[in-house]
Amino acid sequence: MTARSLFIPITLLLVIAFLIGPFLIIVAASFSAGETLAFPPQGFSLRWIAKVFTVESFRASFGMSLFLAIGGTAAALVLGIPASYALSRYKLPGAEIVRTVVSAPIIVPGIIVGLALLRYIVVPFQVGITLALFLAHTALVLPYAVRVVSASLDNLRSDIEEAAVLLGSSRLGAFFRVVMPNIRGGIMSAFILGFVTSFNQVPVSLFLSGPGVRTLPVDMIAYMEIVFDPSVAALSSLLAFLSIGIVFIAERFLGFSRYV
Amino acid sequence: MSDASYLSLEKLTLAYGDSVAVANLDLNIRKGELIALLGPSGCGKTTTMRAIAGLLPVKSGHVRLDGADITRVPANKRAVGLMFQSYALFPHLSVYENVGFGLKLKGMRGTELDTKVKSGLKSVGLSDFANRKPAELSGGQQQRVALARSMVMEPKVLLLDEPLSNLDARLRLEMRTELQRVQKETGVTMIFVTHDQAEALALADRIVVMKSGKIEQIGSPEDIYNRPTSSFVADFVGFENIFPLENGKMKTSAGLIDLSGHLSSGAPSAAGLAWRPRMVTLGTGPFQGTVRGTSFAGDSREYLLDSAFGPIKAEVEASRPTHALGDALVFDLPAEKAAPLSRFV
Amino acid sequence: MFQNRAEALALALPAAIFAATVFLVPVVILLSDGFRAPAGGWTISAYTDFFSNPLNQAVFLRTLRLGALVTIASAVIGYAAAFAIVSLEPGAKGKVTGLVVLPLMISPVARTYAWIVILGRTGIVNQAFQALGITEAPLRILFSETAIFIGLLQLFLPLMIISLISALENMPKDAIPAARVLGANWFQVFWKVVLPLTKEGLVIGGTLVFTGSLTAYITPAILGGSKVLMLETLLYQQVAVSNNFVAASVIAFILIVMSFAANILLKRVATARNKQRSPQ
Numbered sequence: 001m002t003a004r005s006l007f008i009p010i011t012l013l014l015v016i017a018f019l020i021g022p023f024l025i026i027v028a029a030s031f032s033a034g035e036t037l038a039f040p041p042q043g044f045s046l047r048w049i050a051k052v053f054t055v056e057s058f059r060a061s062f063g064m065s066l067f068l069a070i071g072g073t074a075a076a077l078v079l080g081i082p083a084s085y086a087l088s089r090y091k092l093p094g095a096e097i098v099r100t101v102v103s104a105p106i107i108v109p110g111i112i113v114g115l116a117l118l119r120y121i122v123v124p125f126q127v128g129i130t131l132a133l134f135l136a137h138t139a140l141v142l143p144y145a146v147r148v149v150s151a152s153l154d155n156l157r158s159d160i161e162e163a164a165v166l167l168g169s170s171r172l173g174a175f176f177r178v179v180m181p182n183i184r185g186g187i188m189s190a191f192i193l194g195f196v197t198s199f200n201q202v203p204v205s206l207f208l209s210g211p212g213v214r215t216l217p218v219d220m221i222a223y224m225e226i227v228f229d230p231s232v233a234a235l236s237s238l239l240a241f242l243s244i245g246i247v248f249i250a251e252r253f254l255g256f257s258r259y260v
Numbered sequence: 261m262s263d264a265s266y267l268s269l270e271k272l273t274l275a276y277g278d279s280v281a282v283a284n285l286d287l288n289i290r291k292g293e294l295i296a297l298l299g300p301s302g303c304g305k306t307t308t309m310r311a312i313a314g315l316l317p318v319k320s321g322h323v324r325l326d327g328a329d330i331t332r333v334p335a336n337k338r339a340v341g342l343m344f345q346s347y348a349l350f351p352h353l354s355v356y357e358n359v360g361f362g363l364k365l366k367g368m369r370g371t372e373l374d375t376k377v378k379s380g381l382k383s384v385g386l387s388d389f390a391n392r393k394p395a396e397l398s399g400g401q402q403q404r405v406a407l408a409r410s411m412v413m414e415p416k417v418l419l420l421d422e423p424l425s426n427l428d429a430r431l432r433l434e435m436r437t438e439l440q441r442v443q444k445e446t447g448v449t450m451i452f453v454t455h456d457q458a459e460a461l462a463l464a465d466r467i468v469v470m471k472s473g474k475i476e477q478i479g480s481p482e483d484i485y486n487r488p489t490s491s492f493v494a495d496f497v498g499f500e501n502i503f504p505l506e507n508g509k510m511k512t513s514a515g516l517i518d519l520s521g522h523l524s525s526g527a528p529s530a531a532g533l534a535w536r537p538r539m540v541t542l543g544t545g546p547f548q549g550t551v552r553g554t555s556f557a558g559d560s561r562e563y564l565l566d567s568a569f570g571p572i573k574a575e576v577e578a579s580r581p582t583h584a585l586g587d588a589l590v591f592d593l594p595a596e597k598a599a600p601l602s603r604f605v
Numbered sequence: 606m607f608q609n610r611a612e613a614l615a616l617a618l619p620a621a622i623f624a625a626t627v628f629l630v631p632v633v634i635l636l637s638d639g640f641r642a643p644a645g646g647w648t649i650s651a652y653t654d655f656f657s658n659p660l661n662q663a664v665f666l667r668t669l670r671l672g673a674l675v676t677i678a679s680a681v682i683g684y685a686a687a688f689a690i691v692s693l694e695p696g697a698k699g700k701v702t703g704l705v706v707l708p709l710m711i712s713p714v715a716r717t718y719a720w721i722v723i724l725g726r727t728g729i730v731n732q733a734f735q736a737l738g739i740t741e742a743p744l745r746i747l748f749s750e751t752a753i754f755i756g757l758l759q760l761f762l763p764l765m766i767i768s769l770i771s772a773l774e775n776m777p778k779d780a781i782p783a784a785r786v787l788g789a790n791w792f793q794v795f796w797k798v799v800l801p802l803t804k805e806g807l808v809i810g811g812t813l814v815f816t817g818s819l820t821a822y823i824t825p826a827i828l829g830g831s832k833v834l835m836l837e838t839l840l841y842q843q844v845a846v847s848n849n850f851v852a853a854s855v856i857a858f859i860l861i862v863m864s865f866a867a868n869i870l871l872k873r874v875a876t877a878r879n880k881q882r883s884p885q
């Protein structure tokens with residue numbers, strides 16, 4: 001073996017160990033029988049995985065995160081699909097301004113978005129925390145929705161809409177009959193990307209928490225500060241497998257990576 | 261409505277924002293006619309078609325179809341079909357569903373729909389391809405689907421924007437015949453855009469030649485080919501010796517040349533005269549020329565002469581004795597063969 | 606292109622108005638807070654106050670330093686990894702690329718949390734060091750700049766590797782053999798051929814890694830603890846502990862300026878090369 005032929009496997013092994021190793025350790029630690037988080041795990045048990053499902057605050061915050069990820073992404077798509085359509089099909093006055101405004105939330109650090117929202121929307125307008133979180137997550141996902149949907153619209157010929165109109169369809173009908181079916185993959189990919197982004201998002205939600213209202217990752221951080229047992233590891237593993245599973249299925253059936 | 265104006269455009273002006281693309285266009289088309297729109301790139305052919313289809317709002321003027329003013333009728337209520345250069349088939353639908361798309365929107369269902377779609381597919385020879393997606397068809401087959409999709413709607417007018425330009429030479433000829441057959445069988449009024457004058461001459465009942473958003477000439481293929489009325493049309497259909505005329509004198513780079521002895525009656529009032537290279541007589545005649553270039557074209561041979569008129573292009577049978585570069589020759593521009601032009605631009 | 610303006614605006618405005626009210630306006634007001642004088646009018650005294658505090662200076666410099674170090678380290682490792690991946694067979698290439706992007710799907714909380722197990726007092730690293738006799742007492746790795754560095758590198762390395770993979774794949778196939786034939790050694794090949802041809806990918810990856818490191822919150826919060834702060838964790842403390850919203854606004858503004866500056870600077874590096882190329 002020459003130095004060069006060793007270079008490739010060794011590099012890959014080290015890099016992948018560095019990137020994936022910590023995750024594997026977390027997975028192993030969640031099966032520990034011991035009281036504290038440690039590696040190698042002390043014995044084998046499913047008690048920590050079982051415990052995840054009994055912690056009341058995890059259940060509540062998981063529900064909240066799920067609601068935000070699904071609701072926020074859906075709302076972002078409801079706003080983002082028409083906007084993407086306008087940007088890609090119309091001569092829109094101020095198109096660049098619109099594009100910048102809707103994609104700005106991606107550039108500004110999440111913690112600032114969350115704080116600004118708390119100070120200047122939640123407090124002055126007496127907006128509930130749940131609604132504020134919903135607005136924040138929608139704004140956060142909007143740039144991804146517009147980017148992915150725009151890309152699939154740009155890849156679709158626009159004359160099929162005119163053809164549909166000439167065959168008797170209304171403009172709106174043409175959108176639902178011939179545009180939507182052809183950008184469905186893009187929309188679903190945008191949904192999954194938005195879902196994962198929203199679900200894993202911490203900084204935006206950091207300041208937006210109230211009594212009993214918290215997103216799951218924020219709740220996990222809070223839990224860890226008090227109890228250092230393997231249940232957070234177990235929860236992390238479960239969530240990771242959930243995300244990976246969703247993305248894997250999306251890749252198989254949609255070719256997810258083409259869109260993002 | 262008279263029979264001569266089944267579809268009529270009246271003082272039609274079309275614009276993109278403030279830039280006018282078509283100005284004050286008047287055109288009357290008979291029912292069942294096959295019209296070719298011919299003209300250089302950017303002259304407004306597509307713009308005119310889109311306005312007839314209702315895809316482009318009309319700035320001023322009127323579009324009338326079958327007795328009704330459809331100027332403000334939305335595109336989906338016009339009964340006008342348009343075949344796109346790109347075919348614009350719906351990629352997510354099968355051939356069958358593409359053809360049935362418009363019929364379903366009309367509310368047609370069940371066996372009526374099925375019969376209609378199947379006969380549409382049969383008429384373009386695609387019965388065996390009903391379940392394929394557009395991406396699984398060749399260019400020519402996609403074109404046929406687009407044709408069937410438009411035709412099953414039984415449009416009052418079918419517009420075709422450069423329908424053959426994406427096809428290779430053999431398929432073009434095949435589709436050309438196909439279009440002609442469908443038109444004859446159904447009697448649908450058809451307007452098609454083309455860049456190719458041979459295509460226009462072969463297919464059309466009448467040809468409309470456009471230039472910069474205006475109509476230059478309307479006429480039968482024979483009219484356009486043999487009797488162009490302007491220098492622009494003459495040039496477009498292959499007259500290569502075109503000269504302005506003033507009081508019976510031809511303006512050339514060497515000054516005015518008196519042609520009054522040669523001109524037949526009527527012609528002296530023309531604004532110009534035009535000859536095809538084949539109309540120029542070599543070896544006899546009153547004018548002097550020098551051979552500047554020559555090229556062999558199979559059956560014939562072309563000469564480029566320097567003369568008092570400026571350059572003259574002549575075409576003679578290849579069997580005639582050849583002339584070498586620099587040879588001095590006499591030639592004639594036979595006045596009785598010249599196409600008199602009423603406009604010189 | 607449809608021409609109807611009213612329709613276009615009706616479609617685009619809901620999203621634009623939403624983003625403007627929920628995001629743009631509050632953020633702009635927040636950023637302006639740091640410039641407001643208590644008695645009315647405008648001032649930059651909050652900024653001079655902020656930078657005159659040695660503690661804040663240290664946090665600011667640490668943020669810059671960590672951002673730069675993580676970017677450089679990810680570029681070096683990223684090139685090695687991207688080279689290795691690009692030279693694999695197509696099938697293996699897809700699988701390995703999948704493994705590289707896999708961490709991006711996992712919650713940053715989970716990813717950062719793992720390092721506590723690895724770097725903690727009784728973590729794997731300390732166990733190994735003691736077993737091998739390298740150290741006697743456990744090292745304090747957690748809650749240090751080193752820990753944050755490792756956490757950030759693991760978080761953002763995939764972004765750099767992906768950028769470099771696509772840059773390497775877009776490189777003309779014959780460039781490297783051609784340079785070798787002309788007598789360049791591997792170092793020269795990298796420096797004179799690969800680097801200039803993949804600079805754009807490096808810049809894209811670098812921007813993502815640098816701005817990501819500046820604005821990461823979870824990693825410094827968990828691996829830096831309450832003592833080793835970066836700007837984001839300092840901002841959080843100013844709000845949550847000190848209720849100092851002016852300082853929070855100042856930090857927010859600095860973070861945004863740093864991100865934008867990095868974006869513009871790196872973009873300029875990338876376009877400088879395009880200008881050189883364009884005369885050909």
Ligand SMILES: Nc1ncnc2c1ncn2[C@@H]1O[C@H](COP(=O)(O)OP(=O)(O)OP(=O)(O)O)[C@@H](O)[C@H]1O
Nearest residue numbers: 276279281299300301302303304305306307308606
């Ligand atoms: N969407 C548009 N916006 C602005 N101007 C346009 C637009 N489409 C066409 N034009 C202009 O209108 C004029 C006529 O264009 P049109 O497409 O009708 O030409 P055409 O005869 O179909 O040309 P071609 O043979 O190249 O297809 C041209 O000057 C063109 O630049």
Ligand SMILES: [Mg+2]
Nearest residue numbers: 305306307421
């Ligand atoms: Mg055209």
